[in-house]
Amino acid sequence: MYILIFFLAHWFLSLFFQTFFLHRYASHKMFTTSKVFERILYLLDYICLGSSFLNPRAYAIMHREHHAYSDTEKDPHSPHFFKDVFRMMWATVLTYSDHLRRTREPEARFAGNYPEWPLIDRIGSTIASRIFFGALYVWFYVAFATEWWMFLLLPIHFLMGPIHGAIVNWCGHKYGYANFDNNDKSKNTTPFDFLMLGELFQNNHHKHPNSANFAKKWFEFDPVYPVMKVMHWMRLIRLRKAV
Template identity: 55%
Template sequence: MYTISKNWERIFYISTWIVQGSSFLVPRAYAVMHRMHHSFSDTEKDPHSPHFFTDVYQMMKSTIIIFRGFLTRKNLPEAQFTKEYLPAWDNLDKFGHHALTRVTFGLLYTAFYFQFAPNFWWFVLLPIHFMMGPLQGAIVNWCGHKYGYSNFNNGDHSKNSSPWGILLMGELFQNNHHYAKDDANFAKKWFEFDLTYQIMKGLNFVKIIKLKPTIPITTQIEPLVVLQ
């Protein structure tokens, strides 16, 4: 969706690790999985389609196994998913993925709560901080392919969810995203709003990133036709 200099990529990489903390997802492995998801959306080869599992826990359990195979390079998919550029910083990946690093982040979160939480009810939120990355993935991949409406016929079960798509900064406009996967703006209707895209426009304006031009939406594929 955009190009970026190597130095800025490293800054984004470190920022991603710090923000995800105990639930850090190695970008290289996640990128491979995301490419497969788009190529095999809601088929048996999709690494995280909700339509082959009884509940979200089973879906994420299977996804973690696939992710680890990509991470260790012991179970890589077809070459088409790895031959193009993948973000990689092996030293940071190993450090960020290490169990001791994850535990340290967890202890820091807990210490922060002890220092600033108004009462102990707030500690109920700690698991969300511990597992922020997988939780976000579970919500987007389960809900984004089961609940909501479709603007376009993509040949899969991808859905848009308003207002949740807005609250998740565009991530739950999955039908739009699968329709135009190279378009940085996941919002396509007047009532949809992608905050992430607005941030990206700001980064493009100050020349931190360079957004790639996209094909006009009317020339890509036919919109969804609802048969009466």
């Protein structure tokens, strides 16, 4: 029971900060917030992604490239140019690394207007930090696992962030239905996107990239949007009007 709770907590907490902080805030600026709350979110993002911490600047630039070149040869992670999801993931890692190390200058339209915290960026991207979090996951399993097969879940913990990204980018551009013609292959994989917290409404999102609510039809539900509305009501964030 403890292992299941820990796995689900890590899955959804890391996914929440990936969609809420890295995607909706760092990449699209769907809301504004104070510098203090931004730092709180930054720190929580680092803790929850742990061994798979993703630099917000590198993430934002790569995601903006994805929108600009969706499902073309310049798309950093379109599934339609790779034989399998693992090759797509590796290509994504290489593009991300270029932006992380600043070895490739992004187009001017993709740069700027993303959160940066050099201290956390440096620490979170180190091998030592990734090993530290990985060791914590292993320790928890050694302490609470009751069956040998539970240890097979550990690789998912180690690569939680990239796994979430692979699911979204592969499934969200291959399987499902489309509400809009976006001149790409984006799809809404499911009308009830609880497992991926709204991220699989890719077709809707590519049509309205600045809209905080990824659900557009009456039968669709984005579970993160009500959380954002509550935060807006509490004045922790200020939602931006989509254009």
